Amino acid sequence: MPQITADARSNMSLARRAWGIRRKALQMGEVQGQGYVGQALGVADVLAVSYFHAMRFQPEDPEWDGRDRFLLSIGHYAIALYAALIEAGILPENEINTYGMDDSRMPMSGMASYTPGMEITGGSLGHGLGIAVGMALGLRAKGGDQFVYNLMSDGELGEGSTWEAVMSATQHQLSNLICIVDFNNQQADGPSRDALAVGPEAPKWRAFGWHAQEVDGNDLTALTAAFDAARCDQGARPRVIICNTKMCKGIPFLERREMTHFVRVDPDEWARALTILDEEMPL
Amino acid sequence: MTAAARARKYTPRTAPETKVATSAMIASLAAEGYDTVSAPFGHALVAAAKTDSRIVGLTADLAKYTDLHVFAQAYPDRFYQMGMAEQLLMSASAGLAHEGFIPFATTYAVFASRRAYDFICMAIAEENLPVKIICGLPGLTTGYGPSHQATEDLAIFRGLPNLTILDPCDATDMAQMVPAMVAHDGPVYARLLRGKVPSVLTRYKPDYQFKLGRAQMIRDGSDVLVVSSGIMTMRALDAAELLAADGVDVGVLHVPTIKPLDTQTILEQAAKGRLLVTAENHSEIGGLGEAVARCLLHAGVTPTYRQIALPDAFLEAGALPTLHKMYGLDTASIAQKIRGWL
Numbered sequence: 001m002p003q004i005t006a007d008a009r010s011n012m013s014l015a016r017r018a019w020g021i022r023r024k025a026l027q028m029g030e031v032q033g034q035g036y037v038g039q040a041l042g043v044a045d046v047l048a049v050s051y052f053h054a055m056r057f058q059p060e061d062p063e064w065d066g067r068d069r070f071l072l073s074i075g076h077y078a079i080a081l082y083a084a085l086i087e088a089g090i091l092p093e094n095e096i097n098t099y100g101m102d103d104s105r106m107p108m109s110g111m112a113s114y115t116p117g118m119e120i121t122g123g124s125l126g127h128g129l130g131i132a133v134g135m136a137l138g139l140r141a142k143g144g145d146q147f148v149y150n151l152m153s154d155g156e157l158g159e160g161s162t163w164e165a166v167m168s169a170t171q172h173q174l175s176n177l178i179c180i181v182d183f184n185n186q187q188a189d190g191p192s193r194d195a196l197a198v199g200p201e202a203p204k205w206r207a208f209g210w211h212a213q214e215v216d217g218n219d220l221t222a223l224t225a226a227f228d229a230a231r232c233d234q235g236a237r238p239r240v241i242i243c244n245t246k247m248c249k250g251i252p253f254l255e256r257r258e259m260t261h262f263v264r265v266d267p268d269e270w271a272r273a274l275t276i277l278d279e280e281m282p283l
Numbered sequence: 284m285t286a287a288a289r290a291r292k293y294t295p296r297t298a299p300e301t302k303v304a305t306s307a308m309i310a311s312l313a314a315e316g317y318d319t320v321s322a323p324f325g326h327a328l329v330a331a332a333k334t335d336s337r338i339v340g341l342t343a344d345l346a347k348y349t350d351l352h353v354f355a356q357a358y359p360d361r362f363y364q365m366g367m368a369e370q371l372l373m374s375a376s377a378g379l380a381h382e383g384f385i386p387f388a389t390t391y392a393v394f395a396s397r398r399a400y401d402f403i404c405m406a407i408a409e410e411n412l413p414v415k416i417i418c419g420l421p422g423l424t425t426g427y428g429p430s431h432q433a434t435e436d437l438a439i440f441r442g443l444p445n446l447t448i449l450d451p452c453d454a455t456d457m458a459q460m461v462p463a464m465v466a467h468d469g470p471v472y473a474r475l476l477r478g479k480v481p482s483v484l485t486r487y488k489p490d491y492q493f494k495l496g497r498a499q500m501i502r503d504g505s506d507v508l509v510v511s512s513g514i515m516t517m518r519a520l521d522a523a524e525l526l527a528a529d530g531v532d533v534g535v536l537h538v539p540t541i542k543p544l545d546t547q548t549i550l551e552q553a554a555k556g557r558l559l560v561t562a563e564n565h566s567e568i569g570g571l572g573e574a575v576a577r578c579l580l581h582a583g584v585t586p587t588y589r590q591i592a593l594p595d596a597f598l599e600a601g602a603l604p605t606l607h608k609m610y611g612l613d614t615a616s617i618a619q620k621i622r623g624w625l
């Protein structure tokens with residue numbers, strides 16, 4: 001088993017961490033009155049397991065060389081990562097109400113030059129996995145044992161650049177690369193399965209030479225097991241965890257919305273969503 | 284990363300007192316008081332498609348955000364959702380053009396110009412195929428930062444032979460460009476104004492009609508000539524009103540076709556001895572300003588020349604009105620600059 005995990009530092013449950021990420025994302029959404037809140041609610045469990053079970057990092061030193069790298073390929077998910085970075089103590093909680101504001105460190109689209117803990121500049125989709133390949137090569141060349149995590153979306157499976165990187169990672173036997181696909185079956189124009197992501201997903205990655213798992217991305221136990229399996233696999237190959245998530249997870253009246261890519265939330269609905277969440281605070 | 288950028292990244296912030304939301308909406312750019320038209324591109328495409336069965340629509344997961352959904356609803360059988368794959372969008376459009384269709388392909392300006400450039404260059408432009416590339420968020424029309432701000436799209440595309448380049452000002456331009464693009468037998472790149480688009484030009488020139496390849500005087504003026512394209516023509520006209528109150532008479536020459544440039548009209552107007560100011564929603568490098576400067580120098584026409592454009596830099600993220608003020612694209616900044624140059 002891999003040693004040190006972040007959750008050893010705290011006895012707070014992963015469920016409580018995921019809850020905290022959802023809550024902070026909603027608070028940020030309320031600041032702007034808009035945002036990619038559906039994605040943040042959907043991917044909160046994946047981020048909780050990444051930051052509080054799997055990854056090594058030092059909150060007080062976001063650029064600590066021994067950290068596992070976490071690349072947010074999907075810049076529009078920044079609101080979700082900010083929430084996780086605040087939960088992890090990398091960003092201060094009192095900056096929540098600067099989200100998306102002029103001169104904020106938390107712009108709507110994630111950028112490395114703005115935010116501690118943001119490893120790369122996203123926004124133009126389909127970049128993360130290629131950069132992850134380079135980082136994994138670099139870390140290996142330096143003799144490091146860090147993992148490179150790349151969080152990408154199902155929409156990014158449409159970009160050719162993704163598949164160039166998929167093949168390259170196999171070619172170079174990048175066992176220190178873990179790709180996480182947030183499969184929410186949503187893109188800008190509608191369901192991903194109606195665009196380019198016609199399944200089956202895991203067999204596709206396996207055929208490309210990857211260690212591939214497909215899990216319920218809103219099930220913390222399943223996620224924890226999948227991250228452990230990905231880290232512990234002895235094969236000289238890259239690993240992918242395809243996480244089937246639900247947009248707006250945890251806030252039923254938002255989950256039911258048809259258009260969730262840029263979910264419309266009316267001014268009075270933020271408080272309603274926060275109340276629903278607060279009633280379900282885990283221990 | 285520079286030391287200054289790093290310092291900024293690690294400096295804690297506090298929330299500003301006034302709340303300004305980051306916006307991706309083009310309509311928020313219009314000054315108060317202009318009427319708006321909803322989805323002029325989408326509706327014009329539907330109208331053109333009614334009488335021309337060669338027209339098809341393609342997008343890379345941005346139909347809703349480029350007004351192509353209007354066409355997709357009207358003609359679902361002539362609409363192709365290519366998924367988020369901009370290179371494929373261009374290659375497939377080229378393929379359809381080979382088979383006699385006139386594809387209208389939509390995405391954002393950054394993704395067409397940056398990711399798909401080679402595919403546009405070789406599959407479309409080199410073969411002079413009639414693919415019409417219609418792209419949202421041109422120049423600085425979103426607060427999302429450099430990933431979405433197409434500040435160098437004109438520079439990139441001006442170097443491409445065969446390609447016609449359009450930069451509309453308003454709803455009239457946008458709608459009338461569609462049949463003009465269909466009539467033009469070759470590839471076109473058009474900057475898109477989407478959603479609720481202001482009607483600007485006909486207010487100042489009631490009989491205004493878009494003409495491909497033609498620059499047109501929208502307003503005459505004896506002290507200054509502003510040569511502008513895109514939404515900067517709207518800004519120039521607004522600034523001209525402000526300056527008129529100070530007794531400064533500003534003419535505005537609107538250049539919606541960036542390539543091929545209407546050098547004849549530009550030279551005619553430039554020769555009248557006024558201060559010449561170019562204004563563009565684009566980097567100071569490689570856009571309208573440089574195209575006009577080149578045209579003047581080649582002809583030996585040398586009025587005093589000034590350029591209003593975005594700096595040669597990656598721009599900030601933030602609220603759009605803040606950014607326009609910061610980079611001098613707002614009406615007040617333009618008027619102030621012109622006063623200073625007189």
Ligand SMILES: Cc1ncc(C[n+]2csc(CCOP(=O)(O)OP(=O)(O)O)c2C)c(N)n1
Nearest residue numbers: 123124125153154155186187188261344367
């Ligand atoms: C290269 C590129 N093309 C298009 C876009 C515009 N865009 C932003 S998000 C998005 C949808 C992508 O799918 P996904 O990330 O799965 O969407 P979500 O799950 O967030 O709804 C698109 C097309 C982009 N940011 N980058």
Ligand SMILES: [Mg+2]
Nearest residue numbers: 153154155186
């Ligand atoms: Mg998705």
